[in-house]
Amino acid sequence: MAEAILGSEFPEPPGVARNAALMQRFAAQLGAQGRRVVLITSGGTKVPLEARTVRFLDNFSSGRRGAASAESFLRAGYGVLFLHRARSAFPFAHHFPPQAWLSALRPARSEPEGPGGRLLLEAEAAALPGFADALLSYQDAANAGTFLAVEFTTLNDYLHLLQAAAQALSPLGSNAMFYLAAAVSDFYVPASEMPEHKIQSSGGPLQITMKMVPKMLSPLVKDWAPKAFVISFKLETDPSVVIDHARKALETYCHQVVVANILESRRSYVVIVTKDSETQLSLSDEEMEKGMEIEEKIVSNLQSRHIAFINEKN
Numbered sequence: 001m002a003e004a005i006l007g008s009e010f011p012e013p014p015g016v017a018r019n020a021a022l023m024q025r026f027a028a029q030l031g032a033q034g035r036r037v038v039l040i041t042s043g044g045t046k047v048p049l050e051a052r053t054v055r056f057l058d059n060f061s062s063g064r065r066g067a068a069s070a071e072s073f074l075r076a077g078y079g080v081l082f083l084h085r086a087r088s089a090f091p092f093a094h095h096f097p098p099q100a101w102l103s104a105l106r107p108a109r110s111e112p113e114g115p116g117g118r119l120l121l122e123a124e125a126a127a128l129p130g131f132a133d134a135l136l137s138y139q140d141a142a143n144a145g146t147f148l149a150v151e152f153t154t155l156n157d158y159l160h161l162l163q164a165a166a167q168a169l170s171p172l173g174s175n176a177m178f179y180l181a182a183a184v185s186d187f188y189v190p191a192s193e194m195p196e197h198k199i200q201s202s203g204g205p206l207q208i209t210m211k212m213v214p215k216m217l218s219p220l221v222k223d224w225a226p227k228a229f230v231i232s233f234k235l236e237t238d239p240s241v242v243i244d245h246a247r248k249a250l251e252t253y254c255h256q257v258v259v260a261n262i263l264e265s266r267r268s269y270v271v272i273v274t275k276d277s278e279t280q281l282s283l284s285d286e287e288m289e290k291g292m293e294i295e296e297k298i299v300s301n302l303q304s305r306h307i308a309f310i311n312e313k314n
């Protein structure tokens with residue numbers, strides 16, 4: 001089925017069918033509980049330039065927006081399907097880079113000694129503030145079955161997994177939300193035009209023509225999950241065009257919300273754009289100093305809109 005929409009230029013990567021089955025089971029379990037479920041896409045995509053890939057086109061996205069939003073949605077009681085770029089920011093872990101815990105955690109003792117025993121670790125609480133709470137929150141969600149993480153690396157992985165995820169969540173109707181925060185490449189080199197081997201510099205300066213990636217928002221809204229509440233993100237570097245572009249996206253795809261943001265200010269300012277409203281959300285210096293993240297405000301705003309959307313449909 002994926003092949004029919006994505007075409008032979010996007011051959012199905014290995015592992016998609018297994019992930020599709022996992023996502024379907026996850027959605028069915030949470031659907032049976034009547035829970036709202038959000039699919040979060042997060043991180044950038046890698047676009048190979050050679051079949052045996054040495055070089056690729058990538059982008060800036062760190063995945064922090066998606067990871068912080070996943071934490072807020074879990075706190076709000078949502079089931080979270082986290083479709084993320086491998087090695088980008090991960091919920092509950094992204095506040096704690098290895099440099100922080102490698103020096104703060106010390107092996108205390110193991111009981112009994114040896115690999116079969118229990119390893120106890122200790123740290124000064126002040127050296128890893130929030131670490132124990134983060135571990136507990138993650139483990140609670142994992143044990144309750146309210147969090148499922150699925151990884152992608154390339155654009156092709158992403159496109160196939162997005163389709164599979166949308167189809168898995170579709171049976172939840174308006175209880176499903178799509179929160180498409182991943183920074184997906186607009187351009188790719190089709191498999192049929194890609195050199196197999198490493199491009200040689202002896203060939204002189206490199207010129208590449210890339211094709212446009214099909215816009216997945218269109219089939220998602222029309223066919224894959226037509227009853228869901230759909231949010232896309234619009235990123236620009238020029239503040240004078242971003243709201244216009246967000247409005248154009250709403251007109252083109254007929255979904256519910258676009259979150260507009262500018263590269264440099266994305267951690268402290270966004271605009272929630274709907275067909276008939278524009279809501280600015282920002283973090284004050286004081287809120288930033290306290291460690292608050294703008295995703296708390298984004299998620300709270302979108303949760304209210306989602307509930308209103310569900311009530312309107314019923």
Ligand code: 9Z3
Pocket residue numbers: 043060061062063064065066180181182183184232233234235236261266
């Ligand atoms: C976003 O705009 C996200 O907010 C960011 C988050 C990628 C800026 P980080 O991952 O950054 O926390 O570092 N995502 C969507 C970006 C995008 O490429 N959107 C497409 C577009 O603007 C439409 S889907 O054309």
